[in-house]
Amino acid sequence: MKGIRLDSVQEFDVLSSTQVIIKEALQKLGYPEAMYELLKEPVRFLTVRIPVRMDDGSVRVFTGYRAQHNDAVGPTKGGVRFHPDVTEDEVKALSIWMTLKAGIVDLPYGGAKGGIVVNPTELSFRELERLSRGYVRAISQIVGPTKDIPAPDIATNSQIMAWMLDEYSRIREHDSPGFITGKPIVLGGSHVRETATARGVTIMIREAAKKLGIPLAGARVVVQGFGNAGSYLAKFMHDAGAKVVGISDVYGGLYDPEGLDIDALLEKRDSFGTVTRLFKNTITNRELLQLPCDILVPAAVENQITAENAPNIQAKIIVEAANGPTTREATRILTERGVFIVPDVLASAGGVTVSYFEWVQNNQGYYWSEEEVLAKLEQVLVRAFSNVVAMAESRGVDMRLAAYMVGVRKTAEASRYRGWV
Numbered sequence: 001m002k003g004i005r006l007d008s009v010q011e012f013d014v015l016s017s018t019q020v021i022i023k024e025a026l027q028k029l030g031y032p033e034a035m036y037e038l039l040k041e042p043v044r045f046l047t048v049r050i051p052v053r054m055d056d057g058s059v060r061v062f063t064g065y066r067a068q069h070n071d072a073v074g075p076t077k078g079g080v081r082f083h084p085d086v087t088e089d090e091v092k093a094l095s096i097w098m099t100l101k102a103g104i105v106d107l108p109y110g111g112a113k114g115g116i117v118v119n120p121t122e123l124s125f126r127e128l129e130r131l132s133r134g135y136v137r138a139i140s141q142i143v144g145p146t147k148d149i150p151a152p153d154i155a156t157n158s159q160i161m162a163w164m165l166d167e168y169s170r171i172r173e174h175d176s177p178g179f180i181t182g183k184p185i186v187l188g189g190s191h192v193r194e195t196a197t198a199r200g201v202t203i204m205i206r207e208a209a210k211k212l213g214i215p216l217a218g219a220r221v222v223v224q225g226f227g228n229a230g231s232y233l234a235k236f237m238h239d240a241g242a243k244v245v246g247i248s249d250v251y252g253g254l255y256d257p258e259g260l261d262i263d264a265l266l267e268k269r270d271s272f273g274t275v276t277r278l279f280k281n282t283i284t285n286r287e288l289l290q291l292p293c294d295i296l297v298p299a300a301v302e303n304q305i306t307a308e309n310a311p312n313i314q315a316k317i318i319v320e321a322a323n324g325p326t327t328r329e330a331t332r333i334l335t336e337r338g339v340f341i342v343p344d345v346l347a348s349a350g351g352v353t354v355s356y357f358e359w360v361q362n363n364q365g366y367y368w369s370e371e372e373v374l375a376k377l378e379q380v381l382v383r384a385f386s387n388v389v390a391m392a393e394s395r396g397v398d399m400r401l402a403a404y405m406v407g408v409r410k411t412a413e414a415s416r417y418r419g420w421v
């Protein structure tokens with residue numbers, strides 16, 4: 001088998017940096033160069049133009065994307081984000097990450113992702129509905145419960161999923177709840193979907209702490225970002241007996257070595273996940289990351305832990321709730337320093353896992369209790385954690401590369417069996 005060369009891709013943007021690790025993972029697993037050629041980009045990428053009648057009678061035309069990374073394992077799955085900075089490369093990279101997450105938690109899916117270039121805060125409720133429906137009409141030929149299943153992502157929520165479901169069901173002329181996940185419970189949504197990512201991160205923290213022999217009760221936790229992922233997570237850690245000593249949002253951070261009152265902060269936070277502006281004694285996000293603590297959870301934005309601040313991080317465990325918070329160089333520095341990292345593609349896989357449960361329930365027409373969903377989530381994520389740790393230890397690689405190796409292997413094997421490579 002011909003080996004894969006690593007020198008041809010530079011680490012300079014989200015797609016390229018993902019491709020670098022995919023290449024390294026496939027090389028370590030012994031796949032030929034052709035496998036990398038197949039998996040470095042989505043097999044299908046659709047760009048659409050969506051005309052929307054605005055409330056004032058004018059028409060605005062929006063650009064949308066849908067990337068389907070690889071469908072060798074089964075239908076593809078991934079969220080749709082509404083953001084003014086959405087780019088083709090970002091959507092492509094995120095679709096690859098979805099393949100990795102699905103592979104790591106062993107779901108019968110390949111990865112996908114979608115996006116619309118829009119600032120949703122500038123649109124009225126009805127304009128948002130028309131845009132959501134227009135997107136579904138534009139991509140309807142390539143999506144469906146056995147083809148490609150969308151879900152929420154940045155700035156999209158259960159209401160938007162409900163409009164998208166309704167539009168798809170009208171086009172197909174039958175109810176089709178398995179077309180999309182993250183729906184309201186009355187339309188076939190699943191229990192736990194809303195908090196699934198934070199639940200998953202909580203399980204990862206517990207498993208990592210167990211592995212390092214750090215008791216969770218009393219462990220000092222710092223969480224960067226107090227939005228959907230970070231705030232629920234802070235609450236779950238607080239409830240588990242850990243001491244959440246630091247939290248932050250885009251405006252700054254709060255620190256109390258005795259532990260913050262998370263319930264009070266949750267009450268005060270707004271829907272954008274901001275709360276620190278209400279306080280005088282704040283610290284910067286930069287200071288927050290370097291606080292003395294046992295467990296650090298970046299749950300905000302990408303590129304927060306870099307080669308510059310990695311030597312000063314005091315945490316023993318970093319669990320990445322955010323996508324891409326740690327650079328490759330920082331990962332190397334931290335791993336050398338003995339810091340245990342649970343990488344994003346593993347740590348935040350709780351969301352897609354409960355999305356899978358939602359799809360299964362829709363296909364069966366039989367719905368599970370909250371306890372059943374939580375028990376199944378626990379089982380899936382504990383197994384995924386131990387598979388990635390086993391890969392890291394048996395192959396002598398860092399946790400990020402191990403997660404990519406576990407994640408890409410299923411799709412690579414399925415592609416090989418199908419005779420594609």
Ligand code: NAD
Pocket residue numbers: 197224225226227228229230248249250251272273274285299300301302321322323348351
């Ligand atoms: P969110 O918008 O609800 O919250 C983001 C939080 O980060 C807010 O508190 C915001 O103030 C803060 N923030 C924004 N920019 C910041 C900056 N430059 N410095 C410090 N803080 C900043 O978002 P979310 O849904 O909680 O997602 C957070 C991260 O988790 C993202 O990377 C997202 O991709 C990832 N993630 C989320 C989910 C999910 O289900 N919510 C699933 C997988 C991954």
